[in-house]
Amino acid sequence: MNEESATPALQDGWSRLGPLALREGQTSQAQIYATLRDALISGYFRPGEEISLRRAAAVMGTSVTPVREALRQLESDGGLEVFGGNRVLRVPVLSASELLDIRDIRINLEGFAANQAISGMRPSRLRLIGNACQLMQRAADAGDADMYLENNWRFHSLIYEAAQRPVLMGVIRDMWLRVGPLIRTAVTAPLHFDRSMASHDAALRALRQGDGPALQAAIIRDIGDAADDLMTSEQGITRTA
Amino acid sequence: MNEESATPALQDGWSRLGPLALREGQTSQAQIYATLRDALISGYFRPGEEISLRRAAAVMGTSVTPVREALRQLESDGGLEVFGGNRVLRVPVLSASELLDIRDIRINLEGFAANQAISGMRPSRLRLIGNACQLMQRAADAGDADMYLENNWRFHSLIYEAAQRPVLMGVIRDMWLRVGPLIRTAVTAPLHFDRSMASHDAALRALRQGDGPALQAAIIRDIGDAADDLMTSEQGITRTA
């Protein structure tokens, strides 16, 4: 039955991306990598969606060479995986065990980063975090998933960056790269917004009071709740493995 | 003064690597990546050593194309970094703060993995771990750094793999990739072998008793001691940043 009306414009991830605006001092490859990485984190691509070298090159306005390196990098980060006998690259479809694997890494590292962030927190950054939290709340009220996800990443990364640990920040970003395509399906879960915003409010409170352990606990709760929603939604997750 | 006799054959990392033995079903790029990654973990390359695309291609017996992708992947993993205005790839020279950054990630993740490994431990694996520990002790007695480092990674990875968490294992491997070039300098520290083997023995004991927290504590102590030796050795570390 009319599936195309149920998902009116099931756009692929490319529709939101334009050709590359070449900035000097940066290689094409680096810009393509950053663009696609952020797009994956923001959930522009769905799990299982295939990424073609030539099509990506056409969209970015370059040859396949820099695209290939960028995609290979993303594969190395776990943001893409080789799929069939044709070695096609696609957005990973996670198994339930992989999801738990990632969840526990996040609990360990983001909890640690949050705790470390307390000492490096400045008023200006705290204000930015508060803004992101407000925008998230507004997006939740309006049901705007795009705006919500964008500010969700912004909220979390602003906290972790205060820990001033670039390597840790990179590993955390890699974990978000893996769950990014899934989180968009998680926000459709009932009560997700409510529970998530409750954790975020608790985190913001702890942040303002300089309470590291409380902040850590709030972040851990947020991660656990999100993983629960993902497990129950069963979209983009394979149960077999 | 005759510096060349002080370091008689300061071999670069390529001297231990041969041309690629093409296995079917694997891409050249994947084999080059795996080869170079393991070489970096084992400390074949020194911090600051430069990696040339064409030279690497000549050693591996391929064109620059697959080499470039492999090196780009390693850069993304943090195993290589772009250096000068010429964008030369080299083995990273870590700052003291980066070293602490990596140390704490390792403490969190490897400690967690060790704790999780208890339930997945099998007698056959336990025997392999015991063997690696014996070989490490023998290498320490003989002062064979190569053999020691090889079995050190083997010892740790055998433990963590028992946790059956591929993503976690990948992140841990990335951390070893970053400290691999440094660890070779750490083993020259006085008492490093003694302290390290004491931690390893404690880990093995905890493993045989199925004591997760004790295993976790032993692993954490090992990581902390190694980081201390690296900080005091000051080789391949910049103090400025």
Add this chain to the structure above:
DNA sequence: AGGATCAAACTGTGATCTCACTTTAGCTAA
């Protein structure tokens, strides 16, 4: 002897082409 200069030899980057393979669409035949 010391410093400036210029050319040669390197560096990575990106585009293009060929190849082997897979997938798919369409046609043919049972």
Add this chain to the structure above:
DNA sequence: TTAGCTAAAGTGAGATCACAGTTTGATCCT
């Protein structure tokens, strides 16, 4: 209608080439 075959289009992998930039080293002049 359906099964099977075939040709076309698509896939990534790898080699090669051209280019811009840097580094290096020798030469020349002071």
